[in-house]
Amino acid sequence: MLASLLLSFTDYRIVNTPKFIGxxxxxxxxxxxxPYFYNSLWVTLKYVILRVPLGxxxxxxxxxxxxxxxxxxxxxxxxxxxxxSIVPAVASSMIWLWLxxxxxxxxxxxxxxxxxxxxxxxxxxxxxxPSIVLMSLWGMGxxxxxxxxxxxxxxxxxxxxxTVDGAGALRKFQHITIPMMTxxxxxxxxxxxxxxxxxxxxxxxxxxxxxxxxxLFYNYYIYRQAFQFGEMGQASAIAWILFIIILLVTxxxxxxxxxxxxxxxxx
Numbered sequence: 708m709l710a711s712l713l714l715s716f717t718d719y720r721i722v723n724t725p726k727f728i729g730x731x732x733x734x735x736x737x738x739x740x741x742p743y744f745y746n747s748l749w750v751t752l753k754y755v756i757l758r759v760p761l762g763x764x765x766x767x768x769x770x771x772x773x774x775x776x777x778x779x780x781x782x783x784x785x786x787x788x789x790x791x792s793i794v795p796a797v798a799s800s801m802i803w804l805w806l807x808x809x810x811x812x813x814x815x816x817x818x819x820x821x822x823x824x825x826x827x828x829x830x831x832x833x834x835x836x837p838s839i840v841l842m843s844l845w846g847m848g849x850x851x852x853x854x855x856x857x858x859x860x861x862x863x864x865x866x867x868x869x870t871v872d873g874a875g876a877l878r879k880f881q882h883i884t885i886p887m888m889t890x891x892x893x894x895x896x897x898x899x900x901x902x903x904x905x906x907x908x909x910x911x912x913x914x915x916x917x918x919x920x921x922x923l924f925y926n927y928y929i930y931r932q933a934f935q936f937g938e939m940g941q942a943s944a945i946a947w948i949l950f951i952i953i954l955l956v957t958x959x960x961x962x963x964x965x966x967x968x969x970x971x972x973x974x
Contacts (some may be wrong), residue, residue: 710948711943711946712943712947713725713961714939714942714943715732715733715940715941715943715946715947716728716729716732716940716944717940718731718732718940719939719943720938720939720940723937725940726826726944731832732941732943732944733805733944733948734950735785735941736941736944738946741941743780743920743923743928744928744945746923747920747923747924747925747927747928748921748925750836750920750921750923750924750925751903751904751906751924751925751926753836754836754903754906754924755903755904757836757840757898758840758843758899758903758906758909759899759900761840761844762844762847762850762899762903763850763892763895763896763899765844765847766847766850766851766854766895767854767888767892769788769847769851769854769856770851770855770858771858771884772856773785773788773851773855773964774858774859776793780926783853785851785855788848788851789848789849789851789852790848791844791845791846791848792847792849793848794846796908796909796912797908797912799842799845799846800909800912801912803842803845803913804829804912804913807828807829807838807842807913808828809825809826809827809828809830811826814826815828821971822955829913830918831918831921832918832921834921835918835921836918836921836922837969838945839906839909839910839913839914840920842909843903843906843909850895850898850899853891853894853895854888854891856891857887857888857890857891858884858888861887865883865887865931866879869882870881882957886943886969887969887971888958889969890969890970891967891968892966892968893968896960897957897960900953900956900957900960901953902959904925904949904953904956905925905926905949906924907924907926907927907930909922909928910926910927911930916928925945925949926949928945929942929945929946929949949956
């Protein structure tokens with residue numbers, strides 16, 4: 708990290724000796740000289756805004772269903788939900804490339820069978836980011852397992868006491884399950900946000916930042932500057948800006964968590 712920080716203040720293109728240029732790399736990014744910097748920030752922010760809430764809701768609801776007593780074959784469903792998370796990202800990307808194919812893909816075949824309009828998925832500026840968000844939900848197995856472990860740790864005595872008081876399923880969910888799960892939700896919020904800011908493989912394998920830079924995620928932008936254009940000094944500056952952004956977001960989450968995260972030890 709220290710080497711990266713030092714390189715961010717240099718003009719370093721691999722083939723030449725690093726030359727100290729002060730804050731020039733940072734000024735060039737923020738003054739708009741390189742328009743792809745703000746474009747990649749905006750694309751990544753859109754992905755984070757869509758991916759993090761949807762991922763939390765999807766994972767929590769999946770874990771909640773898997774934790775219900777009347778569900779049979781839960782071990783099979785748990786395996787099905789977890790398996791995609793251990794599939795290599797490159798293999799997942801190749802599978803989803805076929806699913807998203809406008810001509811031969813499964814999704815458009817289903818839409819056609821239902822007489823619904825088809826989509827260009829990864830090949831449209833409007834749908835490429837939502838498509839990658841949809842794909843990311845497929846690999847939420849680890850988050851589901853963490854939620855499931857948290858749900859199984861909620862004391863049964865709380866539900867039994869609520870039943871005696873006449874509380875229904877909705878009130879138990881609202882006043883017992885959600886408050887008791889807030890530390891787990893907070894943990895997954897932090898980890899999910901950090902992971903979303905660093906999305907990379909999908910852009911590299913599936914879109915190469917296209918169409919028209921609509922999926923130019925921040926990490927892919929760093930990769931492009933460093934390993935395609937050889938701008939190692941500027942790439943280091945871009946990486947440090949991402950580090951600061953993630954740090955600020957994490958601090959904001961921690962500061963606001965006091966108002967909504969419940970810890971048993973605080974009682």
